[in-house]
Amino acid sequence: MKIGYARTSTTDQVAGLESQARDLSANGCERIFREQVSGSSTDRPQLSAAFDHMRAGDVLVVTKPDRLARSTTDLLRLVEEVKAKGCGLIVLSMNGMTLDTTSPTSKMMLTMLAAVAEFERDIMKERQREGIAKAKADGRYKGRKPTARSQAEQVQALAAKGVSATEIAKRLGMGRTSVYRCLVASATS
Template identity: 75%
Template sequence: MKIGYARTSTTEQIAGLEAQVRDLKAAGCERVLQEQVSGATTDRPLLAAALDQMRAGDTLVVMKPDRLARSTADLLGYVETVKAKGCHLIVQSMGGQTLDTSNSTSKLMLTMLAAVAEFERDLMKERQAEGIAKAKAEGKYQGRKPTARTQASEVHKLHQQGVRPTEIAKRLGIGRTSVYRCLCLVN
């Protein structure tokens, strides 16, 4: 069975997610799991479900390596996880080439591409940090506006109504830790 996995980092990337799903179905995936969550997080329940559903002989298909992992080490970890189940991974759209980890050449190419992608991401983060440092030195950088603290009174009101912190976080679109922080500020 071919199991497809599609991911975008944000909910705004709807077209990108739809394109991945379309391409995975066109590649013959019988089941496509899709989620909108950052690749940097380890909490990707649908990826875990895809890996859990795999049985010997199955194939996990992704469109690009960065949809699966952010770093070379993570990518190779997923390759090993899939391989340990008697399965393999296919990366579909690599400049018209398909990389299939069932052969050594593709595994080598995938490793090299993942290393280059990780390098590019690190360079981007360095440039971003330099830009922020320069803006701070010039007094132009304000940082992001705090979102949770502006909702502290609403957090406190919901808490007084007996709503649990996890539910408050969901309703207000903030993190659970932020809810606890607000409760400490208001109390």
């Protein structure tokens, strides 16, 4: 049985998730597990569910290696987990080439491609840090605008009316933790 796994890093990448699911279906996946969570997150319940669903002889199919793992180490660990279950891994989108880890050559190629992808990500992060540092030095970077603090008065008003923290968070589109921060800040002022 072919089991597909589709992942995007954020919830606003709906088109990307649908595109992956479409490609996985087109490649014969009978069951597709989908989630929208960062690849570096240790909590990926749908990936765990896919592994739990796999039986010896099954094949896990992903569209790209970075949809499965964020680092070479993580990818190789997952490849070994798949192998230990008596299963295979297929990566579809490799510029027209499909990598099937049941062959030694494909496993080597996957390892090299994962290392290159990790290197590119590290370089991108380094450039981003340099750009932020320069913008700060030039006085152009102020960081993310604190959204919760700007709504502190609304939080306090709703709390004074007896509205629960969960309901306040829903109404104002913020996290419950931010609601508690606003309430604590107002209590200490």
